[in-house]
Amino acid sequence: MESTQPIPARQDSEFTDDIEKKVYASSEEKPDYLDAVTYSEDGLEELRLKQAEELETRLASGAAKDSEYLVKDAHDVSIKVLSIRDDYELPVVTFRMLFLGLGFSGFGSVLAQLYYFKPQTLLVSESFLLIVIYFFGKAWEKCLPSHGLFRYINHGPFNIKEHVPLLVSSRQAGTYLHWIIKPPSCSDNQLNPGIAIFTLLGSQLIGYSFAGLLQEALVYPSVCFWPTVITPASIFQALHFDGGLGSKRTKIFWTLFAGIFCYEIIPQWIFPVLTGVSIFCLVDHNSSVIRNVFGGANNNEGMGLLAVCFDWNIIGSSCLYTPLWTQLNQDIGIFFTYMLMCAVYYGNIWHGLNFPFMSQAIFDINGLFIPCTNITEQYNQTAILTDNKFDPIKYAEVGPAYFAATNALYFIIANLAMGATVSHVLCFYWNELLPFFRMLNPWNKTLTVTHDEHYTAMKRYEKVPKYWFLSLLAIAYGMAQATNYTGKSNFTWWQLTIILLLSSVFTIAYCTTSAILGYQQYSTQLDGFYSMIGSYMAPGDPIATMYAALYGSQPTVQGIALLGDLKLGQYLKIPPKVNFLVQVMGCIVGALLNYVMELSIVSQQRAALLAIAGTRLWSGQHAQSFNTNAIAWGALGREMFSPGKTYFMIPIALAIGTVPPIIQYALHRKWPRSILLKNFNTSIVLQYSCYLSVGLNTQVNTAMALGVISQYWIRNKYPRAFTKYNYIVAGALDGGTQVISFILNLALFGAAGPAVPWWGNDGKYASDRCLAPS
Known part of the structure; x- marks a missing residue:
């Protein structure tokens, strides 16, 4: 035309x-x-x-x-690293795909809940699921007959058009249940299982609806290349397009996969000291200062300064695929982390020396914390509530609550970063994305051409009509309102509506940064923000605050994952309606099985989940953080964050954070040729300026070095090797690591029974031989 x-x-x-x-x-x-x-x-x-x-x-x-x-930009990645090939005639919706899809959706949900209770924040690796699905698909192809009536069950070779939807459905099922059962902290509130499942499902489907409405702006254009999906897309094409096991790329993939599979037994089980080798900790086992600064191989231990990690399970492949400038901005933020965390703790800001160096709990002034007791001299969250609402008389008896200093710093930094992210997107990406956002307007008459080869190749497939996503949004919204009232959340219809409107704004902002920069938010960061908003709408009510955090953060987290899968479908030419089917299927199956799996883990590992530091293998840090937000904001919001109170800077930080990107943009307009002003990203720097306040931290230095080697040295000096093998290597290392991690978790680490210890790690000290965290 x-x-x-x-x-x-x-x-x-x-x-x-x-x-x-x-x-x-x-x-x-x-x-x-x-x-x-x-x-x-x-x-x-x-x-x-x-x-x-x-x-x-x-x-x-x-x-x-x-x-x-040579790969220079997003467009180069999409056409040089990935193939535009589309085998249009291959079957997609087959019995094999649907059957395995249901099975792997359940598997993905179980795995996600398993990782939710790990000391290091881990996500279910696409590479891991991709490989496991490939083995099952090929086994189905080879072992079952394909003639007669069996041709409907096994129609022939396992193909990429079946493989990709299987990964998408299992990934969408792998969403954390978050808080719906009784959290391993103190609240005895437990929802009816049906209400709990539909609550989670409603929040997920709202995120999916947001993603579907945003795909024209954040999936179709080549500038939105979604760095996180390049690796799995490369693996798919290597397995299905490279001529089987004989191709060089496939040989390299399986060789590395097997090697890392065998090697990871050593750092994860036999000699955990390889998780973080710190010379300072090896010299001094008893100094808390050495532990706080140089330790980090255990949960909530320290910042891991100058430590070296040899465990790919916590290094991860993001350093190999995240764009160079994104990583450099992250590294700048981590540099600030070292200074800021030491300053607030050893400067005794917010009485920091009274509390642990790193913790997501709340304390009384003496630094004492037991979450589920009635001992009056220790800070007891339930003692300040009457009918699950704040009681000022009881609070006067119990006294004020405090965060660990580094946790308070994290809340300030998180709000600064959220404000900066919105400003940065509006200032720096408005012109590029505005034409595509105009496409969301059904009355728009302006012609917008999407210059993307993968999008052009997808035009033969029928798109999912917008009214499908609008209908899904209406259903999910009704589901959320219904479960709010039946679950007695005290979260009214207008409060939910406001939270969802705010969530849509931040979903657009964070999905944009994820699409262009590979930079994502932390769910705990969003939880804190929406808890703050919920506390203003429902003062003194921690349960309502929990619902505000759920319906605020979950659509954004889910929207990012779903948009990434839509981009994966565009790269690999999966019909949009098939993608819609398997994503919704994954959401439904995941909501059911996540509930069952979390109940099992909490009952088996409750002692470790209640401990502030957890163990090397299990941690309740996420649930503790969510619970802390609910109590701190929901019950104690006015007592902790009002003007003149201890943490009044936390809510103000959101507004302050919007200013730095505006200043940077003004300077960029004045000196448009400056590479630094163009690529410096204040939102990323701020996001990572308290990055080490939780979890395991010894991987940071190793990841920094690998990121520069991959994205700068190899990419520029050896462009052939980078284009052909960089993303395959990343996928092989992730895939082999997570396969063996899953086996070890079930067989040896206590996910499905008692843990099996090994003599290579002395429980007296942390894994890096520092003084163990208290």
């Missing part, structure tokens, strides 16, 4: 420059009609697709120059 007017000059010039620089090997190859003022939209997109396919052929055959292999 001919466009009725020329594409705006900015988009036209960008596109023609892109064609010249990225697609054509020389200027003589450029067609004359690219200089035309008016051209066919469809013809131009088909031309770009054809030229990208030719480039892909040259890259795959090795005939391309080194300069053509």
Whole structure:
């Protein structure tokens, strides 16, 4: 179809420059009609697709120059690292896909709950699920007959069009249950199982609805390349497009997979000291200062300064695929972390020396904390409540509550980062994304061309109508309102509506940074913010505050995951309606099984989950943090955060955080050629300025070094190796590590029975031989 007017000059010039620089090997190859003022939209997109396919052929055959292999930006990643190939004739919705989809949705939900109670914040790796699904799919193909009636059960080779939806459904099932059962802290409030499951399901489907409505802006364009999905997309294509086990990429993948599978038994079980090697801890086992600064191999132990980690389970592959400038901004933030955490603790700010160096609990002034007792000299959360609401008379008897100094710093930094993220997105990405957000308006008449080869190849498939997502949003909203009232949340309809409106704003902001930079939020960060908002709407009510945190943060977390899977579907040419089906299926199955799995883990490991430091293998830090937010904001909000109170800076930080990106943008407009002003990101720096206040921290230095080696040195000096193998290596290391981690967790670490200790780790000290955290 001919466009009725020329594409705006900015988009036209960008596109023609892109064609010249990225697609054509020389200027003589450029067609004359690219200089035309008016051209066919469809013809131009088909031309770009054809030229990208030719480039892909040259890259795959090795005939391309080194300069053509060089990856410079998001568009290069999408057409040089990934194939545009689409085997359109392959079956998608098969009995095998649906059957395995239900099974692996259950498996993904179990695994997610398992990781939720780990000291280090771990997510279910796409690489791990991808590999396990591949083994089962190929076993189904080889072991079951495929003739006669069996052809409906086993129709033939296990293909990429089945494989991808299986991963998507299992990933969507892997969402943390969060708080719906009795948290392992102190509240005895426990929902009816049906209400609990539908509460979780409603919050998930709201996030999915947000994602579906945002896909035109944050999935279709090539600038939104979603760094987190490049690795699994590369693995899919290596397994299904590279000619089986004979290709070099596939051989490298399986070799590394097997090697890391065997190696990870050593740091995870036999010699956990490899989790964090710290010379300072080896020299001095008894100093709390050494532990706080240089230790970090145990949960809530220390900052891990100068420690070296040899455990890929906590290093992870993000350092290999996250864009270089994103990592550099993170590293700057971590540098500030070392200074700020030491300053607030050893400067005794907020009475920091009275409390542990790192903790997500709340304390009385003497630093004493037992969450579920009635001992009056220790801070007892339930003693300040009457009918689950704040009682000022009881509070006067119990006294004020305090955070660990580093935890209070985290809340301030988190709010600063949230404000900065919104400002940064509006200042720096508005022009690029505005045309696509206009597409959300059904009355918009402005022509917007999506110049993305993968999107062009997907045009043969029917899109999911917008009214599907709007209908799903209405159903999920009704479900949320119903469970609020039946669950006696004290969270009214108008409060829920306001929280969801706020959530939609931050979902757009964080999904944008995830799409462009690979930079995501922390769910605990969002929990704190929405707990703060909930405390203003329902003062003195911790249960209502919990619901505010759930319905505020969960749609954003879920929206990021779902949009990433939609981009994965675009890269690998999965029909949009199939993606819709498996994502909803995964959400439903996950809501059911998450509940069962969390009940099992809490009953088996309750003592470890209640402890402030937890153990090397189990930690209740996430549940403790959620519970702390509910009590601190819901019950004690006015006593802790009002003007003149101890932590009054925490809510003010949100507004302060919006200012730095505006200043940076003004300077960038004045000096537009400055690389630093263009790439420096205050929201990321702030986000990571208290990054080490929780969990295991010895991996930071190793990840920093690997990130620079991968994204700078190898990418520029060895572009062929980077383009062909970087993301495959990342996936192999993640996949092998998480397969053995899953086996060890079930067999040896106590997820399905008693833990099996090993002599290689002396329980008297932390894993890095520092003084164990108290």
